[in-house]
Amino acid sequence: MGGCAGSRRRFSDSEGEETVPEPRLPLLDHQGAHWKNAVGFWLLGLCNNFSYVVMLSAAHDILSHKRTSGNQSHVDPGPTPIPHNSSSRFDCNSVSTAAVLLADILPTLVIKLLAPLGLHLLPYSPRVLVSGICAAGSFVLVAFSHSVGTSLCGVVFASISSGLGEVTFLSLTAFYPRAVISWWSSGTGGAGLLGALSYLGLTQAGLSPQQTLLSMLGIPALLLASYFLLLTSPEAQDPGGEEEAESAARQPLIRTEAPESKPGSSSSLSLRERWTVFKGLLWYIVPLVVVYFAEYFINQGLFELLFFRNTSLSHAQQYRWYQMLYQAGVFASRSSLRCCRIRFTWALALLQCLNLVFLLADVWFSFLPSIYLVFLIILYEGLLGGAAYVNTFHNIALETSDEHREFAMAATCISDTLGISLSGLLALPLHDFLCQLS
Numbered sequence: 001m002g003g004c005a006g007s008r009r010r011f012s013d014s015e016g017e018e019t020v021p022e023p024r025l026p027l028l029d030h031q032g033a034h035w036k037n038a039v040g041f042w043l044l045g046l047c048n049n050f051s052y053v054v055m056l057s058a059a060h061d062i063l064s065h066k067r068t069s070g071n072q073s074h075v076d077p078g079p080t081p082i083p084h085n086s087s088s089r090f091d092c093n094s095v096s097t098a099a100v101l102l103a104d105i106l107p108t109l110v111i112k113l114l115a116p117l118g119l120h121l122l123p124y125s126p127r128v129l130v131s132g133i134c135a136a137g138s139f140v141l142v143a144f145s146h147s148v149g150t151s152l153c154g155v156v157f158a159s160i161s162s163g164l165g166e167v168t169f170l171s172l173t174a175f176y177p178r179a180v181i182s183w184w185s186s187g188t189g190g191a192g193l194l195g196a197l198s199y200l201g202l203t204q205a206g207l208s209p210q211q212t213l214l215s216m217l218g219i220p221a222l223l224l225a226s227y228f229l230l231l232t233s234p235e236a237q238d239p240g241g242e243e244e245a246e247s248a249a250r251q252p253l254i255r256t257e258a259p260e261s262k263p264g265s266s267s268s269l270s271l272r273e274r275w276t277v278f279k280g281l282l283w284y285i286v287p288l289v290v291v292y293f294a295e296y297f298i299n300q301g302l303f304e305l306l307f308f309r310n311t312s313l314s315h316a317q318q319y320r321w322y323q324m325l326y327q328a329g330v331f332a333s334r335s336s337l338r339c340c341r342i343r344f345t346w347a348l349a350l351l352q353c354l355n356l357v358f359l360l361a362d363v364w365f366s367f368l369p370s371i372y373l374v375f376l377i378i379l380y381e382g383l384l385g386g387a388a389y390v391n392t393f394h395n396i397a398l399e400t401s402d403e404h405r406e407f408a409m410a411a412t413c414i415s416d417t418l419g420i421s422l423s424g425l426l427a428l429p430l431h432d433f434l435c436q437l438s
Helices: 004-010 027-057 059-064 100-120 122-145 150-174 179-206 209-214 218-230 242-247 271-305 315-334 345-364 373-399 402-412 414-435
Strands: none
Touching: 004 027, 027 059, 027 100, 027 122, 027 150, 027 218, 027 271, 027 315, 059 100, 059 150, 059 315, 100 150, 100 271, 100 402, 100 414, 122 150, 122 209, 122 218, 150 179, 150 209, 179 209, 179 315, 179 373, 271 345, 271 373, 271 402, 271 414, 315 373, 345 373, 373 402, 402 414
């Protein structure tokens, strides 16, 4: 309960207020606090992104939306799907899975656009509570939905939960040693892998999508427990060791002669200072936008169209395997910061765009002979996306002052969301165009 008390004491008011520094802990207690915070941020990353990932994994089922007696969602386990558009050479739903992507990302985009302007005035604890409640509501609403429209409303709740949580927890890393960014990123990657894998595994095991979604209601409770019970009260920042040496060798994003203030003072930054910081962040924001645009154009625009008939997997099963392999790549690369660090994330953006062009060409010309080649490409796509995410935030943590770091983390959150939103908007007309081809 020490972590809980610390969290409430720390964030009972807005984060701009100063707190009384606590005495230094003994070495063993300090190490214990380090691991509690590491595990805490890993679990927060896992729980925060879980509902978002599950909704994307369930996108094909949400849009198919078949019902059997007893109001149970049904997924045909047979290997031969019935095409929704028999006149097309693709097996298309009437609506692209990009519709689920937009419902899952546009509320997040709104939250992240507004966050740097005033979200810091709201205490952390209410934000975390709202995030947990919205995540639970999304599972319940989609599970008991009778229509695609109601299901998409549930997806919106998942988006609110994920977007508010990401802005909140990334801002929260400014109060802890920089190492927690790696743990947070690994947790978000774990959410992708475990979310996609659990949905795939449970539906493959015979559970209906409704039963699968209801079985995941423990995740929001774990998120709340991780924040209120596991995290410890933050201490003064002391990067130390390898991080201190690396940070000293890097050029700061923002040059300032003013003395650095403690994290938590971002609420005192003027609009002019925020704009100056934001311009310095563009070197990292733009490539991350490009990476996420390319990979989600693939995921929600092309995955449904990369359909192989010469396999025992049904269309729905192929889609779930694509999502799971992509998330496996994301998890591996988001957990790789200690062994592989990349400063020039523009290279990752270029490689992801090449992936997009290659898979778009395959959708058009159908030259890949086996689904297993697509599996490898999708795994590689996930590795690039995860590497771009974790290295972007790590580089920003190294190159911003304590005074600017909380705002910089919150502002950079918009990168992935903006790229995903743009990809969804373009994937919808592409889906309609390709599905009309005979």
